[in-house]
Amino acid sequence: MPYKEESRVAAIIPAFNEEKTVAQVIEAVKSCSLISEIIVVNDGSDDKTGAIAQAMGVRVIRQPKNLGKGQAMQTGSTETTASILIFIDADLIGLKAYHLDRMINAIKEGNADMSIGAIDRRRRLGFIFMHFFNHTYSPLAGTRAIKRDFWEKVPSEYKKKFQVESAISYLAKKQFWRVKIILLDQVTHLVKEKKQGLALGFIRRIKMFSQILWINIFIRFFDV
Numbered sequence: 001m002p003y004k005e006e007s008r009v010a011a012i013i014p015a016f017n018e019e020k021t022v023a024q025v026i027e028a029v030k031s032c033s034l035i036s037e038i039i040v041v042n043d044g045s046d047d048k049t050g051a052i053a054q055a056m057g058v059r060v061i062r063q064p065k066n067l068g069k070g071q072a073m074q075t076g077s078t079e080t081t082a083s084i085l086i087f088i089d090a091d092l093i094g095l096k097a098y099h100l101d102r103m104i105n106a107i108k109e110g111n112a113d114m115s116i117g118a119i120d121r122r123r124r125l126g127f128i129f130m131h132f133f134n135h136t137y138s139p140l141a142g143t144r145a146i147k148r149d150f151w152e153k154v155p156s157e158y159k160k161k162f163q164v165e166s167a168i169s170y171l172a173k174k175q176f177w178r179v180k181i182i183l184l185d186q187v188t189h190l191v192k193e194k195k196q197g198l199a200l201g202f203i204r205r206i207k208m209f210s211q212i213l214w215i216n217i218f219i220r221f222f223d224v
Contacts, residue, residue, distance in 0.1 A: 017049060022040070044067065
């Protein structure tokens with residue numbers, strides 16, 4: 001790995017068949033002045049994801065087949081020398097530059113080694129419940145800003161598919177990383193069933209949860 005460029009922030013967007021949302025995600029990222037470079041990793045998509053990203057003038061790295069989210073993240077990280085990496089899900093709806101500013105500044109200002117962009121789940125609970133919950137978010141949030149030095153501490157065998165978020169969170173807790181949760185207000189994501197159809201989306205959701213369950217069991221028996 002070449003020397004780290006301390007002042008640079010690289011946005012890495014893993015994307016597999018995200019033609020419905022990737023443009024608005026890229027637009028938000030391009031609007032963030034703190035981000036120096038944008039890399040979309042087209043993870044074997046067979047739709048227009050790559051073409052859309054290419055047309056928007058960002059760098060696109062194409063993986064010839066679908067290798068999974070974790071590998072796409074790793075591929076993107078090897079294509080930049082930036083000292084701060086921000087991984088951004090390509091299926092987000094409502095993402096704005098100020099969300100990314102908050103996540104990046106948490107690191108730049110020395111308050112965190114990693115920040116997690118958490119989607120607010122309260123809206124799904126209804127208006128009344130909004131007043132009883134300060135925050136309800138996914139512990140497996142995929143949008144994260146992290147110092148490169150800390151990303152490189154994650155063993156490569158855990159940077160696979162949907163295992164990566166669980167592995168990072170476990171390692172962060174074990175090694176006492178400073179982690180800051182940034183609530184992505186008004187942000188949602190396009191669920192798999194809407195992206196890929198009810199049947200295929202459901203199957204892929206089950207596969208995702210099985211990978212997450214497996215890694216959570218494994219890393220508790222075998223130290224990372």
